[in-house]
Amino acid sequence: MRRPLFNHGFLSLLATQFFGAANDNVLKQVLTLMVTTGLWKGVLGPGGQSYIALCLTVPFILLSGFAGQVADRFSKQRVMLGVKIAELPIALLAMTGLWTENLWLTMGAFLLLAIQSTFFGPAKYGVVPELVDDGELSRANGLLNMLTNIAIIVGIVIAGPVSDGYFPMIGDQPDPTRTPLRWLPGVVLVAIAGCGLASVLLMPRLAACDPKLRFVFNPLTTYIKALKEMAGGPLLIIAFAWSFFYLVGMMALLILPEYKNFLMLNGRLIDFTQNSYLFATLAVSIGAGSLLAGLISGRHIRPGLTAIGAVGMTGSFVALGFLPANYWIVAAMLLIAGLFAGFYIVPLQALLQKLSPDDERGRFLGTANALSFVFSSLGAIIYWISANVMTPAGWKTGDPPVRYDRIFLVCGTLAILATGYAIYRLRDMLREHKKV
Numbered sequence: 001m002r003r004p005l006f007n008h009g010f011l012s013l014l015a016t017q018f019f020g021a022a023n024d025n026v027l028k029q030v031l032t033l034m035v036t037t038g039l040w041k042g043v044l045g046p047g048g049q050s051y052i053a054l055c056l057t058v059p060f061i062l063l064s065g066f067a068g069q070v071a072d073r074f075s076k077q078r079v080m081l082g083v084k085i086a087e088l089p090i091a092l093l094a095m096t097g098l099w100t101e102n103l104w105l106t107m108g109a110f111l112l113l114a115i116q117s118t119f120f121g122p123a124k125y126g127v128v129p130e131l132v133d134d135g136e137l138s139r140a141n142g143l144l145n146m147l148t149n150i151a152i153i154v155g156i157v158i159a160g161p162v163s164d165g166y167f168p169m170i171g172d173q174p175d176p177t178r179t180p181l182r183w184l185p186g187v188v189l190v191a192i193a194g195c196g197l198a199s200v201l202l203m204p205r206l207a208a209c210d211p212k213l214r215f216v217f218n219p220l221t222t223y224i225k226a227l228k229e230m231a232g233g234p235l236l237i238i239a240f241a242w243s244f245f246y247l248v249g250m251m252a253l254l255i256l257p258e259y260k261n262f263l264m265l266n267g268r269l270i271d272f273t274q275n276s277y278l279f280a281t282l283a284v285s286i287g288a289g290s291l292l293a294g295l296i297s298g299r300h301i302r303p304g305l306t307a308i309g310a311v312g313m314t315g316s317f318v319a320l321g322f323l324p325a326n327y328w329i330v331a332a333m334l335l336i337a338g339l340f341a342g343f344y345i346v347p348l349q350a351l352l353q354k355l356s357p358d359d360e361r362g363r364f365l366g367t368a369n370a371l372s373f374v375f376s377s378l379g380a381i382i383y384w385i386s387a388n389v390m391t392p393a394g395w396k397t398g399d400p401p402v403r404y405d406r407i408f409l410v411c412g413t414l415a416i417l418a419t420g421y422a423i424y425r426l427r428d429m430l431r432e433h434k435k436v
Helices: 007-037 051-071 076-099 104-128 136-166 184-200 219-230 235-261 272-297 304-322 326-357 359-392 404-423 427-431
Strands: none
Touching: 007 051, 007 104, 007 136, 007 184, 007 235, 051 076, 051 104, 051 219, 051 235, 051 359, 051 427, 076 104, 076 184, 104 304, 104 427, 136 184, 136 272, 184 235, 219 235, 219 359, 235 272, 235 304, 235 359, 272 326, 304 326, 304 359, 304 404, 359 404
């Protein structure tokens, strides 16, 4: 029976993924802004937003392998329904933490939301072939990834005005003329979670792929075996180069909230909403760069674009570390960095898919995905170390802000070393500008 692309099952998946990604990013961004410049500023110390980032990445590293087994052992539709049901009480827990101004309760809710997303991921990607015909898989995955990026941008942008309502500020101080809307973030989170649950209810019932599967609980077994096999060719270096993008990307995302402390616009410090536009600029430009790289590549894979992207991305990070703190200059450099990041990542992702053996592609890509979260966690740790090294002894909340944007120089230095090594290892492919 023919399954057209826009059937009600696939439309249900698109909507469910959109609301899930948006909710993750609303809570993540509100938490990050409150820890860096808002209600809980200084509570976690310099670079404290790194702890929030680790709450997101560590569950993916530890549980992705087991989550994939759950998606195969049970119906993917039932798995997605289960995680969406769980999202509602998690959102209510986050609402309680934000309402009572309890940082630890709110971070606990975010950790649970990350665990819930970990189990949603394999079911989400694995269900696509069960909902559409094989000939529609490329377009279906393209739509799913595009909508995910849009949801991330929407979540980040929503978090800006929500944070302004939750903790109104004038410059770097609370605004005594405005009443804080302590209920606002929680209501938004619960409403989005409710929409996600409603959308997944429209998905048709599906059978389990491997109902007799025996669970393997060691998260490292599959990863180690796949990495050893990938090391027999260029795949391992490609996977490391691909994962490095997430290391510097994580550091950039942790730096951006700090601009709220010292970046001026129209003679005053930027607010949370204006800060969220910087995140949106970076996200949109990465999407645009990825699209442009795809158009330039046509029906081929052009590894040479990765070298161009590496040079442009590195130059942008170094410039961000040196340039004056001007809102429009920062926005322009983030735009350029994002465009080159798209050039960097698209050929590597395509090479991973193309060069992986057909019978092991899922395992190889799953391992590469887990590796990307390991690198994301490493980026969070490097940021925390850098922030603490840069913070003067005796610094406390209320002192002149530390220019954490200088950590972009660390990003640039790491990019020079890592991409230089990757380009050297893949020099034959790059020298010939080989079309794969």
